[in-house]
Each structure stands twice: as structure tokens, then as C-alpha cells.
Amino acid sequence: xxxxxxFAPCEKIIIDQQGNPTLISVMQKVTVQVxxxxxxxxxxxxxxxxxxxxxxxxxxxxxHGKTFTQHxxxxxxxxxxxxxxxxxxxxxxxxxxxxxxxxxxxxxxxQGTLQVVISVNGENRKHIFDLYVEHTREEEPSGxxxx
Numbered sequence: 155x156x157x158x159x160x161f162a163p164c165e166k167i168i169i170d171q172q173g174n175p176t177l178i179s180v181m182q183k184v185t186v187q188v189x190x191x192x193x194x195x196x197x198x199x200x201x202x203x204x205x206x207x208x209x210x211x212x213x214x215x216x217x218h219g220k221t222f223t224q225h226x227x228x229x230x231x232x233x234x235x236x237x238x239x240x241x242x243x244x245x246x247x248x249x250x251x252x253x254x255x256x257x258x259x260x261x262x263x264x265q266g267t268l269q270v271v272i273s274v275n276g277e278n279r280k281h282i283f284d285l286y287v288e289h290t291r292e293e294e295p296s297g298x299x300x301x
Contacts, residue, residue, distance in 0.1 A: 155274055156217060159250060160210040161281050163270050167206040167254050175252050177208055183286045186262045190294045200259035207255040209272055213245040220245060222274050224253050231266025231287070265289040 165179035184203075188195060207226055221244040228237040243251050261268060270283040 155277055155279070156211040156213050156222060156245070156251075158209060158272070158274075158281050159212050160208060161272055161283055163205060163207050163283055163285055165203075165205055167208050167256075169252065169254065173252065175208060175210070175254075181205065181285055183288060184260060184262070185288045185290055188289050188291050190292045195263050195265075195289065197263050199261070199263040201262045202258075203260045204256065204258050205260055206257060207270060207272075209253045210250050211243070211245075211253065211274070212250040213248060217245050218248055223276075225273050225276065226255060227271045228261065229269040229271065230261060231264045231268065236261040236268075260287075262287055262289075 162177055163181045164177045165181060168176040168178065170176070184201075186195075186201065209224060211222070211224075213220075221242060224241045224243060226237075226239045226241070227235055230236050237257070239255055241253050241255065243253055245251060265287055268285040268287055270285060271280050272283075273280045
């Protein structure tokens with residue numbers, strides 16, 4: 155099985171004309187402003203944020219020309235699966251392969267640690283990246299006019 159060299163959820167991933175990646179803002183924590191009028195963030199709530207998951211795989215000896223399936227899952231703090239994505243890639247040369255998943259909407263329904271899990275070809279060796287979602291409450295309006 156190939157070796158995972160880099161695995162990172164990012165705000166943005168840019169691949170230049172030569173295939174070199176630029177990872178912008180590796181995501182470790184996301185803070186969500188919850189309006190004071192909202193008692194509970196609705197189940198399944200997503201922020202409109204666009205984000206991505208970057209993986210760089212290096213082939214081992216004998217894997218040139220072989221095809222693999224990357225399996226990426228996102229789990230909420232409760233353990234419920236939020237996303238399940240598969241991406242097929244082939245080592246056409248002996249060089250590493252970059253996989254980019256562009257995602258629209260970040261799960262924010264639950265405060266706590268989201269787990270982004272990646273594996274290849276269904277193997278038991280899974281790689282986990284923790285992304286903390288924090289809810290902060292907006293203050294109640296005091297009803298007093300500010301001068």
C-alpha cells in the first residue's frame with residue numbers, strides 16, 4: 155500500500171501548472187458565531203464555507219501503474235458520519251500523487267472534534283486528522299440605545 159506523506163484539511167488548496175500544491179490555512183479549529191436567538195444549532199447544519207482535504211501519496215516499490223481508491227470520511231463529535239467520499243488514483247510514474255477534495259459546507263451542528271479519516275483500498279490502517287468546531291454565543295441585545 156502507498157505511504158501517506160501529507161494529509162490536511164485546508165481552507166484552500168492551489169495546484170500550480172507544474173502540479174505543485176500550495177496549502178492555505180491548514181484547519182485545526184473553526185469558531186462558529188451562534189446568534190443569541192438560536193437555542194440549539196440544528197442537526198445537520200453546515201456553514202457555507204468552502205474547504206478542501208489534501209492528501210499526498212507516495213508509491214512503494216512495485217506500485218507503478220497500480221490503481222488505488224482513497225476513502226475519506228468526516229465524523230461529527232457524536233461519532234455520526236457526516237461525509238463519505240471516494241477518489242480513485244493511479245501511480246503513472248514513480249512520483250507521488252496529490253489528491254484534492256473540494257468540499258462546500260463544513261458540518262457545524264455539534265461543538266467538539268470533527269474527525270477527518272482517510273484510508274486506501276479499505277485497509278485497516280487509517281489516518282485521522284482532528285478539527286475542532288467551537289460554538290460561541292453572540293450577546294443578547296441589551297435593548298439600550300448606544301450613543
